[in-house]
Amino acid sequence: MSFADKPVLPIIKNVFSVFLEREVAISVILPIHYDPSLSHPLALFNDGQDFEGLGMAQIAASLQESGATIPFLIAGIHANENRIYEYGVAAEADYAGRGNRAGATSEFVTKELLPFLNAEYHVSQEQIVYAGFSLGGLMALDIVWNNPQIFSKAGVFSGSLWWRKRALHDGYDDSDRIMHTQLQNADEKPGLQFWFQCGSLDEYDDRDGDGVIDSIQDTLECIAILEKKGYAWNRDVFYKEVALGEHNLNTWSEALPDFFKWAFSGK
Numbered sequence: 001m002s003f004a005d006k007p008v009l010p011i012i013k014n015v016f017s018v019f020l021e022r023e024v025a026i027s028v029i030l031p032i033h034y035d036p037s038l039s040h041p042l043a044l045f046n047d048g049q050d051f052e053g054l055g056m057a058q059i060a061a062s063l064q065e066s067g068a069t070i071p072f073l074i075a076g077i078h079a080n081e082n083r084i085y086e087y088g089v090a091a092e093a094d095y096a097g098r099g100n101r102a103g104a105t106s107e108f109v110t111k112e113l114l115p116f117l118n119a120e121y122h123v124s125q126e127q128i129v130y131a132g133f134s135l136g137g138l139m140a141l142d143i144v145w146n147n148p149q150i151f152s153k154a155g156v157f158s159g160s161l162w163w164r165k166r167a168l169h170d171g172y173d174d175s176d177r178i179m180h181t182q183l184q185n186a187d188e189k190p191g192l193q194f195w196f197q198c199g200s201l202d203e204y205d206d207r208d209g210d211g212v213i214d215s216i217q218d219t220l221e222c223i224a225i226l227e228k229k230g231y232a233w234n235r236d237v238f239y240k241e242v243a244l245g246e247h248n249l250n251t252w253s254e255a256l257p258d259f260f261k262w263a264f265s266g267k
Contacts, residue, residue, distance in 0.1 A: 010051055010076070015116050019107040020086065025049075025078035026113070028121070029057045031071030032064045041072040041127035041264055042117065044109070046087065046136030048076020053249040059256050068257075069264040073121055077113070079136070087132075087139040088163060089178045090146065095167050106143050110150060129263045131155025131195075133252050138163055138179060141194070145182070148189040155259050157197045157252045161218035168207060180222055188229040195238045195262050196223060197255045199245020216241070238262060 010027035017024050027048040031040050056074065063069040088099020090106040117123055128151050132140035137159035144154035166176040175181065202215035223237050231237045240258055245251035
């Protein structure tokens with residue numbers, strides 16, 4: 001029986017966060033043939049409570065066993081009922097006050113969680129990748145962008161890049177998108193790489209009526225800003241569009257193998 005065929009249960013660790021003022025559950029999936037004396041790359045995810053539905057452990061084990069990727073460690077941060085406030089852009093809440101605790105999440109990740117994971121599992125400091133889904137993808141991108149000394153790559157699955165400071169019915173303009181503005185106003189962060197995914201059925205909203213759903217438009221325009229900063233398409237910035245892909249775990253699970261092969265190529 002291969003590693004991918006065996007039932008794999010993540011290790012659950014609980015880390016108390018001074019910044020979030022609560023205990024945070026963390027799902028940890030060890031590399032195959034785990035050797036605690038060796039350092040391993042880390043794939044950090046938001047929404048670790050969804051690992052089972054994503055088939056995260058089985059996908060990772062299959063890729064490592066086949067040699068498609070090198071062995072890597074996975075850690076998933078469990079969200080709670082305050083997810084809509086703890087995920088977002090650290091510098092600014094959205095127009096409805098959502099994401100007003102994103103700064104605390106950023107502090108938790110960089111100052112509490114990563115030191116804990118390094119002490120427990122000997123993380124390779126040169127290969128820390130951070131990814132997330134939907135609002136968790138926005139949060140991962142924000143933390144990576146603002147901490148290039150820690151992270152090497154960001155993964156954004158159906159990211160909530162629409163996150164805005166003004167409601168659509170309140171004179172909204174595309175310049176109100178918070179992440180786009182942050183990227184636009186910042187200098188390039190040399191060495192970072194980015195992987196974005198969208199599904200063609202992520203949503204049906206098309207606020208400007210141009211025939212392109214907002215999820216895809218916001219993602220491609222985010223990529224365009226990165227390209228203007230000097231990040232090259234298919235060298236530093238990668239994009240995967242899933243035909244008929246939806247805003248759900250099934251589509252993100254389908255995209256995970258490509259993401260892991262990009263992040264931790266065995267070649």
